Amino acid sequence: MMKVLIADDHALLRDGLKPFVSKIGDDVKILESCDYPSTHDAIAAEHPDLVLLDLRMPGMDGTDGVLRLRRAFPNTRVVIVTGWVSRTDVLEAMRLGVSGYLPKSLNGTAMMHALRLILCGVPYYPPEVLANESIQSQADPDSVATPHDRSPLSALTRREYEILTQLVGGASNKEIARVLGLTEITIKSHLRNVFRKIGATNRTQAVALALREGVQAAVNPPLGNGGDGQAMIAV
Incomplete structure (x- = not known):
């Protein structure tokens, strides 16, 4: 225990x-x-x-x-x-x-x-x-994001980075697809690429690495009654 x-x-x-x-x-x-x-x-x-x-x-x-x-x-x-x-x-x-x-x-x-x-x-x-600067990119969706040269996230495209912020927020594949206007199959394909590029074997490892690199959780609109578990912890 x-x-x-x-x-x-x-x-x-x-x-x-x-x-x-x-x-x-x-x-x-x-x-x-x-x-x-x-x-x-x-x-x-x-x-x-x-x-x-x-x-x-x-x-x-x-x-x-x-x-x-x-x-x-x-x-x-x-x-x-x-x-x-x-x-x-x-x-x-x-x-x-x-x-x-x-x-x-x-x-x-x-x-x-x-x-x-x-x-x-x-x-x-x-x-x-x-850190002196946050991990963000204003690049075109098909270009490569550049958080820092030595960051394991530097190989991600803007779309892949966007999906990673959704993972940090605890979103499921279905929820990510809804928010980004993509199909679940497309999300799964992007996630395979994200895991391969950052050296993760599952969602937990990917989120752990993302948190360590300073990735902030995406803030999504509520999913109707009760939201989607993205509430902040109140003081």
Whole structure:
């Protein structure tokens, strides 16, 4: 059984994360805490595999609280989940050996993929904070996008990159086809090309790599009642 501790003083945020956290593994036990003392006690008692930590809950004192937790539990994977993203905090978190730094504004599906990536041993930090430029292209649909020369995404066409943003948003092939006005067969063909070019064997690997490279989820119009699962996680 995988244990994940959600440490945040906002019950609404904890409840918003639970559906996505429960999907990162086959058997996930979700624990909760609301301040630094209860978080420390929960880690000591339950030895969670992953701690999702709010920097500004009572008793944390920002990254000072992270330092105390890292010293007390050096083998515990800690992921900061915060509504306040600053370059200084991200760099300090990296220095402290934090496994990830996730903005609360992340799409829920993107959050789930990022956590899966972290559990595989690949740290995740906000690319827009660390990189000098975002991965975007204004090229013609048939031309080659050029995010950075060394990026695994540099070989993608604009259309392939567009489809990748849909994957990051959690869209199915049918939904992608509807949004882009293409057939599902065409989408499957594009996805085969995307996987081949970036070295992925499935959707999860493709999304994990895309998140690491700073790809933002596409924002699609709602699909009628209840939307399509693209809602943001509220603070």
